[in-house]
Amino acid sequence: MAPGSVVLIRSGEAKKRSGDQYYPFRQHSDFFYLTGIKQEENLFAFAPDHPDPGLRELLFIKRTTPKSELWTGPLPGPEEVKQLSGIGEVRWLEEKDACLEELLRGATLVYCDQELAAPSSQARFRELENVNRMPLAPLVEQLRMFKEPEEIDEIRKAISITHSAFLNVLERVNPGVWEYQVEAEIIGTFIEKGAVGHAYDPIVASGKNALILHYVKNSSQCRDGDMLLMDFGAEVNNYAADCSRTIPVNGCFSKRQREVYEAVLRIFRQARGMMVPGTLMSDFHQHVGGLWEEEHIGLGLYSREDAKVQPDQDLPWKDYFMHGTSHSLGLDVHDPFDRSRPFEPGMVLTCEPAIYIPEEQTGIRLENNILITGEGPVDLMEEIPIEPDEIEELMNRKR
Ligand SMILES: [Mn+2]
Known part of the structure; x- marks a missing residue:
């Protein structure tokens, strides 16, 4: 932050779904990162250089009324929120105007959500019209890229519940099961184990549905002989x-399915091994692409001759692997990440090589979550079954 500057950030709000119904409230990730508070309509102000210590960190919270409490229950008051958040000063929202005037008077620069200053926005602060403003997100991004031990603990909890769901799925999947029934198994385990729910819309894609990268309809029946690709997280x-994870619907990989699966698994292991401090995300992806070329040739998808492309042509491996190998993970499933910075200890990143073969109506993706450390990559999903033999054994145990 620049000397004399101020941070202003508003919490998220429940979005209208239809009629008088709202989507469940999910806090704005930057707001949650800075405050640890999950309430709507709050405002956080941070002015570390302000001469009045009472104005250096301020959280404004909404006061409930007897009527609102009747419908949605009580909310914690200033004292409780102060305990929860560790923020120096917590006040009712109606006091914000007087405080903000004082806070902004000497401010050199205000880092804020764009929404707070946008003329069309309901959340707009007129006070912000005549001050220098910068977006807050790039600043918080630099912090959110590096996970504190407490954050890694939360990610580990989410992973552990995701692991349980996958074990239940392995018992449930067989020819004839519907994709939505697999999804139900996943959400059932998530809720049963205390997760909020899905971290993102789950993909349950059997057969050729796996070729649609963001397939979320999950409405087909799983057929004997097909593979089932699932992308899910608590x-x-x-x-x-x-x-x-990608598994055979009938519990046994065919010869070809195992051949392709093992190629993905080999790439996954090599890619994971490259996730060490100093590597740039873009170099990492290009390097993994190079490894893919050899595997694609081995699988007979194109010849070594075809792989020698002209400078103006796209690399052939991109026909079978068209998304990134990795992204940052945290409060958001695609967490903010500054791609100009190399991998550094404390980052949590995914490793997700995949192959999509339209000619064979199939797609296989394997994805784990990796913690970057100075002593090499730590696979936080090490225990979630991935070996084809183990998948087959777990699927056939109760049959
Ligand atoms: Mn991912």
């Missing part, structure tokens, strides 16, 4: 897990 205390 959310715990606003932190996400992000796991992908």
Whole structure:
């Protein structure tokens, strides 16, 4: 932050769904990161250089009324929120105007949500019209890229619940099961184990549905002989897990399915091993692409001759692997990440090589969550079954 500057951030609000119904409230991730508070319509102000210590960190919270309490229950008051958040000063929202005037008077620069100053926004603060403003998000991004031990604990909890769901799925999947029934198994386990729910819309894609990268309809029947690609993760205390597994619907890989699966698994292991401090995300992805080329040739998808492309042509491996190998993970499933910075200890990233073969109507993706450390990558999903033999054994145990 620049000397004499101020941070202003508003909490998220429940979005209208239809009629008088709202989507469940989910706190704005930056707001949650800075305050630890999950209430709507709050405002956080942070002015570390302000001469009055009572104005250096201020959280404004909404006061409930007897009527609102009748419908939605009580909310914690200033004293309780102060305990929960550790924020120096917590006041009722109606006091904000007087405080903000004082706070902004000497401010050199205000870091804020764009929404707070946008003329069309309901949340607009007129006070912000005549001050220098910068977006807050890039500043918080630099912090959110590095996970504190407490954050890694929350991600581990989300992963553990995701692991349980996958074990239940392995018992449930067989020819004839519907994709939505698999989804139900996943959400059932998530809720049963205390997760909020899905960290993102789960993908349950059998057969050729796996070729649609963001397939979320989950409405087909799983057929004997098809593979089933699943991308799912629990959310715990606003932190996400992000796991992908691909299994044979009938519990046994065919020769070809195992051949392709093992190629993905080899790439996954090599890619994971490259997730060490100093590597740039873009170099990492290009390197993994190079490894794919060899595997694609081995699988007979194109010849070594075809792989020698002209400078103006796209690399052939991109025809079979068209998304990134990795992204940051945390409060958001795609967490903010500054791609100009190399991997550094404390980052939690996914490793998700995949292959999509339209000619064979199939797609296979494997995805684990990796903690970058100075002593090498730590696979936070090490225990979630991934070996084809183990998958087959677990699927056939109760049959
Ligand atoms: Mn992912």
